[in-house]
Amino acid sequence: MSYETCTHITLECPVSATTYGYYPNLGGNAFFTAFFGVMGVAQVGLGVYYRTWTFMVALGIGALMEMAGYIGRILMHSNPWNEGAFKLQIVCLVLAPTFVAAGVYLTLKHIVLNLGPEHSKLNPRLFTWIFISCDIGSLILQAAGGGVAAAAGNTNQALLRAGDDIIIAGIAFQVLTIRMRLIIIAEIFAYFTVLIRCIYRIPEMAGGWGSALMQKENEFLVLDGMMIALATLAYSLFHPGLFVPSMRTGYKNKN
Template sequence: MAEEKFSIWAYSPSIPAAAIFAVLFAGTTGFHGFQAFKKRSLFFIPFIIGGIFEAVGYVGRIIAHNNQTSIGIYIMQTLLLLVAPALYAASVYMTLGRIMLHTRGEHLSPIKRTLLTKIFVIGDVFSFLVQSGGGGLMAQEKSQNLGKNIVLIGLVLQILFFGLFIVTSLLFHVRLQKNPTAQSVDAPWKKYMFSLYFASILILIRSLFRVAEFQGGHDGPLMKKEVYLYIFDSVLMLGVSVVFNVVHPGNLIGSRKVMQDSMPLA
């Protein structure tokens, strides 16, 4: 009896579904590029790169439909879709720091603004690297279990950092609301905080899904049916991107605005 070959894909990737999300992510990311350029929001560059990763990842799934034995294509689309939310998260973390700067409310945060950015972004980069390494290993049968475990470690780290970030954001929000600064009174900072919460919750749900997916392994129900990826990853990450198109932080805290507000009065 012939030995059964290791199957990279548990299903045949859908071209229409991948094409729809490739176009949607390309559109929202292109708009982010325009918004960041117009508002001089350089801190949003990681977010834009994450959106490019998402769009290219779905293009990879289109290509994979007729190339289901290609390990290179499988690794490419897996890694891009796996790590893109970590790049989204980096800009989300930096946005909170800039809200603190704009409202002059850094003293109300349980973590100093400068430390906050360093702690969360460094943790996010580490999670990014761990997930990248594990994702590449999962394409090989002999290293699939090791790759799965490494990806799980990266995802759990991302969830822990996001949990701490949400707690930090909530404490800052409550304290600033109770003890508003002069700069926060006329600034619509709450709108931007709620956009952070919305994006953070979506990324957190997506990360929990990915943990369950990789925990189940290649033969698990979540990896065997493509629809779960689109419901619990694609739609959620598209929601993150769109919410920041609608409530773009650069409208309040673009680099030019921050520089103007930071100039001491004579």
């Protein structure tokens, strides 16, 4: 039976035939929407206060994209066949963690600069260029995959699978890039939460759209949403602008 014309839940278009196979939990997704909204505002406020502009852009975009993604899931709670909401959440929740990871890379560079470049075999000034370049490559792959998946909607399985494969390649590349940062100390918590999210996403996407793992919302909320939430919370409670002064614009001019 074809579900290409499905736009709402009916006897002919059951929730079990949707990609996720469930009504997204309203409470859980509303919590993450509000949480990431607060984190986004916090990161913008802290970024302005400490003048950590690049970090502010990375974490601010990451948190606010997460918020937008969970808004999409709230809309899907009312109508799991809502194609616009499906596209919104899949694109935002695939791409947002890449910006959080960019904050990890940027902070690492300045941690080494403050502790002393002699502690690193790699010139810390190259960290941003090397790791952000890798991140951009990952972002392009994931964006391409998300775009293909969004274009496929809920019904074009061949196109969904193609988008799925591209996203897996992008996330796998991101995992390999993140594993190079074993010297992180102050960031270790955020590092592992982002890493856990990436590792979870690989088998989830590898199983294909509508796979058994993809249709388990609790695992998604804990291993994706909660992991990125904890990373953004860590950066809000222990903002690099306070602990790593070199990240502040104009800091060197004061000495």
